[in-house]
Amino acid sequence: MCFGCSERNPIGLKLKFTMDGDKCRTEFVAGEEHQGWNGYMHGGLIAALMDETMAWWLWFKDISIMTAEMTTRYSLGVPVNIKLTVESWCEEEKRDRLFFMAARIILPDGKVPVTAKAKFLRIDPEKL
């Protein structure tokens, strides 16, 4: 019951993903239950949105992974109650094992309040 994408997780984000060319995308509207400061989405949940979107880029390619490292740059607050677009892509791959991923959040006016970079390591799906 994944917190990011399961339809059955009662407190999950219930994200749905699409692949468009080399980008994986999802949309999300944060509510007041997702706030940190009043009116703005909690930073940890923003990171979860981006982590999940990068993981799904790899899932779409049948690659089983774990997040090994992630850096998030918060440049602007992310308001609640507006549609956020989250997109991810792969920047580099090493030895078919280590994947350098990137993600960003886009506001309806085109501003990019948050970007992330992460390293994902391939794992044995039997161990999931």
Ligand SMILES: CCCCCCCCCCCC(=O)SCCNC(=O)CCNC(=O)[C@H](O)C(C)(C)COP(=O)(O)OP(=O)(O)OC[C@H]1O[C@@H](n2cnc3c(N)ncnc32)[C@H](O)[C@@H]1OP(=O)(O)O
């Ligand atoms: C139906 C759809 C559902 C879809 C459901 C989608 C769910 C998605 C969930 C979102 C993703 C997550 O949040 S995942 C949850 C958060 N992440 C985790 O809990 C991960 C916890 N960490 C681990 O389990 C482990 O450390 C792993 C699996 C990441 C790696 O362990 P390992 O496989 O034993 O690998 P290890 O020997 O340590 O390292 C292998 C090689 O990689 C290198 N390496 C290790 N870490 C790094 C690193 N950060 N940066 C560079 N290189 C690294 C090592 O030096 C080594 O190099 P060399 O010696 O080979 O040269």
